[in-house]
Amino acid sequence: xxxxxxxxxxxxxxxxxxxxxxxxxxxxxxxxxxxxxxxxxxxxxxxxxxxxxxxxxxxxxxxxxxxxxxxxxxxxxxxxxxxxxxxxxxxxxxxxxxxxxxxxxxxxxxxxxxxxxxxxxxxxxxxxxxxxxxxxxxxxxxxxxxxxxxxxxxxxxxxxxxxxxxxx
Amino acid sequence: xxxxxxxxxxxxxxxxxxxxxxxxxxxxxxxxxxxxxxxxxxxxxxxxxxxxxxxxxxxxxxxxxxxxxxxxxxxxxxxxxxxxxxxxxxxxxxxxxxxxxxxxxxxxxxxxxxxxxxxxxxxxxxxxxxxxxxxxxxxxxxxxxxxxxxxxxxxxxxxxxxxxxxxxxxxxxxxxxxxxxxxxxxxxxxxxxxxxxxxxxxxxxxxxxxxxxxxxxxxxxxxxxxxxxxxxxxxxxxxxxxxxxxxxxxxxxxxxxxxxxxxxxxxxxxxxxxxxxxxxxxxxxxxxxxxxxxxxxxxxxxxxxxxxxxxxxxxxxxxxxxxxxxxxxxxxxxxxxxxxxxxxxxxxxxxxxxxxxxxxxxxxxxxxxxxxxxxxxxxxxxxxxxxxxxxxxxxxxxxxxxxxxxxxxxxxxxxxxxxxxxxxxxxxxxxxxxxxxxxxxxxxxxxxxxxxxxxxxxxxxxxxxxxxxxxxxxxx
Numbered sequence: 079x080x081x082x083x084x085x086x087x088x089x090x091x092x093x094x095x096x097x098x099x100x101x102x103x104x105x106x107x108x109x110x111x112x113x114x115x116x117x118x119x120x121x122x123x124x125x126x127x128x129x130x131x132x133x134x135x136x137x138x139x140x141x142x143x144x145x146x147x148x149x150x151x152x153x154x155x156x157x158x159x160x161x162x163x164x165x166x167x168x169x170x171x172x173x174x175x176x177x178x179x180x181x182x183x184x185x186x187x188x189x190x191x192x193x194x195x196x197x198x199x200x201x202x203x204x205x206x207x208x209x210x211x212x213x214x215x216x217x218x219x220x221x222x223x224x225x226x227x228x229x230x231x232x233x234x235x236x237x238x239x240x241x242x243x244x245x246x
Numbered sequence: 247x248x249x250x251x252x253x254x255x256x257x258x259x260x261x262x263x264x265x266x267x268x269x270x271x272x273x274x275x276x277x278x279x280x281x282x283x284x285x286x287x288x289x290x291x292x293x294x295x296x297x298x299x300x301x302x303x304x305x306x307x308x309x310x311x312x313x314x315x316x317x318x319x320x321x322x323x324x325x326x327x328x329x330x331x332x333x334x335x336x337x338x339x340x341x342x343x344x345x346x347x348x349x350x351x352x353x354x355x356x357x358x359x360x361x362x363x364x365x366x367x368x369x370x371x372x373x374x375x376x377x378x379x380x381x382x383x384x385x386x387x388x389x390x391x392x393x394x395x396x397x398x399x400x401x402x403x404x405x406x407x408x409x410x411x412x413x414x415x416x417x418x419x420x421x422x423x424x425x426x427x428x429x430x431x432x433x434x435x436x437x438x439x440x441x442x443x444x445x446x447x448x449x450x451x452x453x454x455x456x457x458x459x460x461x462x463x464x465x466x467x468x469x470x471x472x473x474x475x476x477x478x479x480x481x482x483x484x485x486x487x488x489x490x491x492x493x494x495x496x497x498x499x500x501x502x503x504x505x506x507x508x509x510x511x512x513x514x515x516x517x518x519x520x521x522x523x524x525x526x527x528x529x530x531x532x533x534x535x536x537x538x539x540x541x542x543x544x545x546x547x548x549x550x551x552x553x554x555x556x557x558x559x560x561x562x563x564x565x566x567x568x569x570x571x572x573x574x575x576x577x578x579x580x581x582x583x584x585x586x587x588x589x590x591x592x593x594x595x596x597x598x599x600x601x602x603x604x605x606x607x608x609x610x611x612x613x614x615x616x617x618x619x620x621x622x623x624x625x626x627x628x629x630x631x632x633x634x635x636x637x638x639x640x641x642x643x644x645x646x647x648x649x650x651x652x653x654x655x656x657x658x659x660x661x662x663x664x665x666x667x668x669x670x671x672x673x674x675x676x677x678x679x680x681x682x683x684x685x686x687x688x689x690x691x692x693x694x695x696x697x698x699x700x701x702x703x704x705x706x707x708x709x710x711x712x713x714x715x716x717x718x719x720x721x722x
Contacts, residue, residue: 098692147465156526159417216366216371218366218371218372219371219374220251221253221256222362222371222374222375222378223374224256225252225358225359225362225378226374226377226378228256228259228260228355229352229355229359229378229381229382229385230381232351232355232382232385233293233352233384233385234353235348235384236348236352236389237385237388237391
């Protein structure tokens with residue numbers, strides 16, 4: 079499989095979006111960053127010929143995990159503007175080395191030249207259709223996904239209901 | 247069986263929430279109790295004709311397949327007992343009907359997640375059910391919505407996310423060499439590339455993720471905060487079974503069914519297990535908060551499980567499986583008693599308690615039984631499981647690890663004796679003159695759990711023949 083410049087660009091955009099998510103001062107922007115990261119990752123997975131994985135990524139990560147993540151964080155005590163700026167400074171100090179670590183890790187992995195010294199499986203002669211995979215091979219995971227969504231919904235109901243009462 | 251333990255609770259939860267008026271809320275407790283009771287009965291009746299009859303037909307209807315063995319049945323039994331205990335204790339700690347309904351919904355979801363982990367034979371499905379359990383845990387830890395609960399939940403969320411990344415990266419690498427995600431396919435693929443650096447790296451990543459999930463040293467930072475900050479029924483669920491199923495059971499299953507017991511894996515498990523035993527025991531010694539002490543004690547006891555697995559022998563696995571069951575029972579019992587103490591005294595600080603066994607005799611007596619089992623005092627169940635693990639260590643010539651395991655039991659005895667002295671023995675502290683015994687839900691549950699601890703120890707030959715002997719088959 080050839081990795082094109084578009085794929086590499088998408089990878090770069092995804093990393094930037096992920097960094098923005100972690101280092102941004104606004105919770106809302108962080109959420110948008112997370113959704114963007116997930117969306118770019120979905121495109122990347124589609125381009126790498128794994129539509130099933132892309133669908134799962136899009137549905138689970140972009141939707142549910144974001145909701146659970148935000149609902150948990152948003153229940154913490156709201157900060158004043160001054161505290162937000164102070165916290166943002168500290169966060170920048172804390173994560174300033176993150177891009178550097180990423181680059182060094184990438185260089186390290188290239189220099190290490192870890193050999194692909196494993197047996198590669200033969201691709202199936204007749205690939206299964208998406209329908210066949212979803213309904214016959216991975217139907218237990220579909221139930222799993224339904225349960226995850228249900229868990230997320232209960233999480234929002236449990237953690238947000240009281241919040242609304244407080245807000246009033 | 248997957249249908250009855252996964253789909254029935256799933257559709258049941260949906261139905262409870264769709265019922266008009268308050269009917270769903272009123273029957274939720276009994277529905278959940280029924281599910282957990284059936285689960286306990288099914289796990290005990292392993293191999294019964296019911297398995298190949300009605301349950302099989304039920305599964306065929308949904309085209310689901312279960313490949314269970316005795317390790318699965320023991321774990322399902324633990325999940326059933328601990329979930330039922332958590333449910334019963336919630337009845338006297340969460341009084342509000344609406345809140346109780348929310349708790350029961352998430353408890354059932356958590357139980358579905360754990361049952362799924364135990365019943366699947368596919369690494370991706372395993373990951374899906376690990377996530378279900380994790381999401382349910384985040385919500386349950388933050389259930390009381392106070393700052394400590396949110397902090398504990400947030401820490402667990404962050405570390406769990408790291409574990410997820412590690413495990414997903416590992417699955418991705420393993421998929422490069424395997425044509426599928428089923429355990430048997432993966433096992434063959436890993437065996438073919440046994441000396442590959444990439445495969446070793448992938449296995450290391452997955453093990454690290456599981457160490458985080460299991461709260462093992464040095465990945466244990468989240469565990470004391472989560473256990474101590476969570477409401478009592480949630481602490482029971484987390485300490486009793488959640489971390490063991492997500493971390494330890496998964497580790498046992500994957501090492502025996504996929505990764506294999508290679509020397510590096512065994513050495514890593516022995517090292518991490520021993521570190522957890524020592525660090526957990528010493529940290530527990532320094533605690534004044536009852537729940538935090540129990541949390542550190544859990545780290546130490548889970549260390550024994552990992553050391554048992556690390557021997558890579560049938561005896562070690564049997565010991566680990568039996569200790570998994572024993573720890574689930576006696577730690578649940580201790581957390582049930584901590585719930586009673588917290589409710590009646592309004593504190594978790596051991597310094598502020600004293601002489602409580604005069605006022606709470608059932609709580610005091612059952613605590614002693616749980617403590618003695620945790621320390622490995624014969625003939626209680628904890629003695630036999632620790633003995634199996636230590637014999638397995640000795641047989642595989644890991645003498646130093648065996649000695650450390652024995653010495654750490656003395657440390658366990660030290661911190662539990664300190665706990666008993668501070669809380670239950672001595673003169674009754676002023677202010678507790680009018681203290682009453684815990685509610686009947688607490689005392690009856692504690693008595694039953696203490697009974698199980700004694701019975702499993704006294705009837706060890708039966709337990710060994712009925713549950714443990716067949717565990718040797720999982721080592722391939």
